[in-house]
Amino acid sequence: MPEGPPPAPAVQKLRLRYAKRGRLRFTSHRDFQRAFERALRRAEVPMAYSAGFTPHPKVSYAGAAPTGVASEAEYLELSVARRCEPAELRALLDTSLPPGLDVLDVVEAAPGNLAERLQASVWEVRLPEVEPETARKAAEAFLAADSVEVERMTKNGLRTFDARAAVAALEAVDRSDDEIDAGHQGVDGSSDRPCAILRLVVRHTTPAVRPDDVLSGLRLVADLAPPVPAAVTRLAQGPLDAETGAVTDPLAPEHAVTSTGNEEL
Amino acid sequence: MPVESVFPRLEPLLPKVQKPIQYVGGELNSTVKDWDAAAVRWALMYPDAYEVGLPNQGVMILYEVLNEVADVLAERTYAVWGDMEKLMREHSVPQFTVDAHRPVGAFDVFGVSFSTELGYTNLLNALDLSGIPLEAKDRGLDDPIVLIGGHASFNPEPIADFIDAAVVGDGEQAVLQITDVIRAWKAEGRPGGRDELLFRLAVTGGVYVPRFYDVDYLEDGRIQRVAPNRSGVPWRVSKHTVMDLDEWPYPKQPLVPLAETVHERMSVEIFRGCTRGCRFCQAGMITRPVRERSITGIGEMVEKGLKATGFEEVGLLSLSSADHTEIAEVAKGLADRYTEDKIGLSLPSTRVDAFNIDLANELTRNGRRSGLTFAPEGGSERMRKVINKMVSEEDLIRTVATAYGNGWRQVKLYFMCGLPTETDEDVLQIAEMAKKVIAKGREVSGSRDIRCTVSIGGFVPKPHTPFQWAPQLDHKTTDERLQKLRDVIRADRQYGKSIGFRYHDGKPGIVEGLLSRGDRRVGKVIRAVWEDGGRFDGWSEHFSYDRWMRCAETALAGDPVDVDWYTTREREWNEVLPWDHLDSGLDKDWLWEDWQDALDEVEVEDCRWTPCFDCGVCPQMDTEIQIGPTGKKLLPLSVVK
Ligand code: SF4
Secondary structure, X not given: OOOOOOOXXXXXXXXXXXXXXXXXXXXXXXXXXXXXHHHHHHXXXXXXXXXXXXXXXXXXXXXXXXXXXXXXXXXXXXXXXXXXXXXXXXXXXXXHXXXXXXXXXXXXXXXXXXXXXXXXXXXXXXXXXXXXXXXXXXXXXHHHOOOOEEEEXXXXXXXEEEOOOXXXXXXXXXXXXXXXXXXXXXXXXXXXXXXEEEEEEEEOOXXXXXXHHHHHHHHHHHOOOOOOOOEEEEEEEEOEOOOOOOEOOOOHHHHHHOOOOOOOO | OOOOOOHHHHXXXXXXXXXXXXXXXXXXXXXXXXXXXXXXXXXXXXXXXXXXXXXXXXXXXXHHHHHOOOOEEEEEEEOOOHHHHHHHHHOOOOOEOOOOOOEHHHOOEEEEEOOOHHHHHHHHHHHHHHOOOOXXXXXXXXXXXXXXXXXXXXXXXXXXXXXXXXXXXXXHHHHHHHHHXXXXXXHOOOOOXXXXXXXXXHOOOOEEOHXXXXXXXXXXXXXXXXXXXXXXXXXXXXXXXXXXXXXXXXXXXOOEOOOOOOOOOEEEEOEEOOOOOOOOOHHHHHOOOOEEOOHXXXXXXXXXXXXXXXXXXXXXXXXXXXXXXXXXXHHHHHHHHHOOOOOEEEOOOOOOOHHHHHHHHHHOOOOOOOEEEEEEEOOOHHHHHHHOOOOXXXXXXXXXXXXXXXXXXXXXXXXXXXXXXXXXXXXXXXXXXXXXXXXXXXXXXXXXXXXXXXXXXXXXXXXXXXXXXXXXXXXXXXXXXXXXXXXXXXXXXXXXXXXXXXEOOOHHHHHHHHHHOOOOOHHHHHHHHHHOOOOOOOOOOOOOHHHHHHHHHHHOOOOOOOHHHHHXXXXXXOOEOOOOOEXXXXXXXXXXXXXXHHHOOOOOOOOOOOOOOOOOHHHHHOOOOEXXXXXXXXXXXXXXX
């Protein structure tokens, strides 16, 4: 049985930030992986492959936003067998993915582990048909609690855990503050209806606390029961600045080296 | 008339359903066109779940062919699962297309492609969710024309009440002709309403409009005659045949879904039609004659398709791919071209001969040799003569010996149970064959680690085949026969453990038989089943035999016919068959002779290599066999970097 030639060695590691927008936020992570690997083929990216019978292109994905949640800040790393120009690669991959899965930034990796830099996420949660004042009060009640035990169905059955400790910040923001249009046409398209917007900073912990869990917490502490499913977007993820409470750019070391980035946030 | 997207109403439902990605569209290579700029608008449906429907080549081809016309728009829709259906009904969200989420009811044509009759209840459900009246006679001027195609349209009678029209045969050219008729009628201000449009379609001779045909019955339940009820409508409707596949290189831009689907590959149809003459095979009979795509045409489609999709696998499709006159060159050429890119090649290989092994070796040059599939179909030599599957036991054993000798470890053999004239003895021969396969495999490989899987499907007699007159085997006898076979295999100490056995019970086959050879009276049964909650009948977890039987009994109570009458009853040569007025080109007398030959165990050759045996298709349809070899080769692709 043929062993096949040894895989080409990796000569360059690249880091990539992408967005999952609009209706394509319903893409599961598995779906995204398949789509991304096809995009690599379409774009004829000279990928480095793993060894073995069924060689896989070397791509590693950082913790992905849940299915149904939009994101402006997903990250992955890939290794190539021939050097690539990051800006070119970004454009090429972006056109090779369907609109809604958008490649925002590609940089050559600087030393340091990317996954370790992804310490926290900023989430925006839109609650159509909820009065902003109601949401504000619920947020205050949540923050005032020492712990908020919530339940979630997992593969291993119903789990109970604290959703409070991981939340570094939670506030109701005004609608005019920020408008990420891409993800939300339709849900709160008509401006005459109320829509509360929460913005939260959540540390990446184990078990992971997701925006959903915080919403379950808000229901528990303040009876906040949105009539329409919330529209959630990850706005950013990265290192958590202990002093300011801000989530900073996880690719800052790379951006410090070169200025070819294509930041859009 | 402005048409709004239903997406704002759909979006809040999506987090509540399984696999919401299947309802959002946005696939790579999908198309959304301006509604108002389009003169004719098609909603195309494959009446099964998205994961099965999206890769369907028929729908993909028509979608692209139609969208290539500047003033034509085509979008796709699929059957929604129960969780989504429930929410859609609660929130009054109509059946929608996944491309621009437009309501199906707003289109000019609702085109549904059936590869199997088990999708009929899903058609009714989609009509209902669209707000389109179930019965064609209740539809108004603004309702879409409900048009069906695909293999099931060779006998659309069971759903005649629910459809406005059916297209028989190849769809590529037909949809364009239909579009022209609709465009003209709309431009003239829709004169004569819906009736006039259907009439204009019917007089082309290539579109069947059931309402223009009356069916009379004899007292015993058989059909007396089927006749047009207005002048100008032809007595018989012809199938469409596309000649020169190289001129129709579709899909050029195959859809690439985000959701996981049943086939994740770039499929190229390397030829259409088959004249091997297997008597059970409806696909082979209704798609004659053989028309090959040239080796260079195939090479180009693969090259462009891979660029457009990024797929890792190429499927070379047809009814019997190893029969392409230049298949060896095609396989070698593609394997050479794509070794570097780690592109896998696959071909449904069912022919039982050594050549197929060479081919399989070529296709798996860079990969693992896991399993090979062959389809002797009949267990005994006698049975194979009846069905005209010309392969001897020696051939088979020789072939598997080569396979095991080449490093293959697993051979899968496909058979049918319930074939005409079959006895227990014929089916038990399958066990003997499997044992010989294992014995030979152990001998040539010197290993005990080899397997043979026997996979058995129930035979369902189909329209437009020599077996259209045959009695279907009742499900009890089918199950008993398979039980006996299983016991014999299990009881074998020496080989039993190396033989895998896979089969389905006989019940779904009876329902398929009812729908395949049914007439217009079966429509009542389909409707009753749908009303009773029947959906997704092709899925064993959703299929209910008891429901079908219960509904059939009630619905057919006033008729002199029942399920047995439609399925296990043998027909006489002079019986008017429900599909006689749909012309597949096959001469009914030839079919009857072939049926008699089957009973006499007489075989027929393939007309590609022997003189025409007058099945009738070529003269009737004015077509001819189109095969190579062209003598051309696939050159290596120049590396552009
Ligand atoms: S008419 Fe003759 S050549 Fe044509 S498909 Fe039939 S047997 Fe073959």
